């Protein structure tokens with residue numbers, strides 16, 4: 001009989017021993033910490049995630065317990081160049097090795113290249129998905145090409161009319177220009 005796994009209450013060892021696979025798609029609103037990073041003005045694309053459990057046999061010792069994680073989403077963020085919304089494609093991929101206790105994890109943490117976590121029978125793998133996506137967010141979100149330049153190249157009567165009116169920010173804009181010599 002196949003065991004059912006719940007991603008937010010995962011028995012890590014059983015999941016790894018059964019080569020478990022879990023995946024899901026859920027809207028950004030379901031992820032409270034990621035939602036706080038969102039900038040208004042664009043539609044987000046949902047969080048897609050996938051978990052895979054596996055064991056690695058080690059000669060002279062018990063099997064190692066591993067969890068592979070992949071997740072992605074399109075998160076509206078504020079472009080740091082033009083200050084308009086930009087949809088940041090965020091992708092996370094990481095493998096974790098689970099050990100039996102905190103002391104082992106602490107001892108291995110310095111020497112192991114992989115991320116070490118402590119085994120649990122009630123592990124919140126969705127919190128781990130959210131952690132990884134938060135860490136993968138761009139530090140300086142930016143458009144490849146900011147939309148401002150595109151808008152100005154169009155001949156739009158409304159834009160032209162607006163430009164003919166005296167602009168209260170014009171004086172400010174002039175102040176920002178480098179002095180011409």
Ligand SMILES: [Zn+2]
Nearest residue numbers: 079082143146
């Ligand atoms: Zn921009």
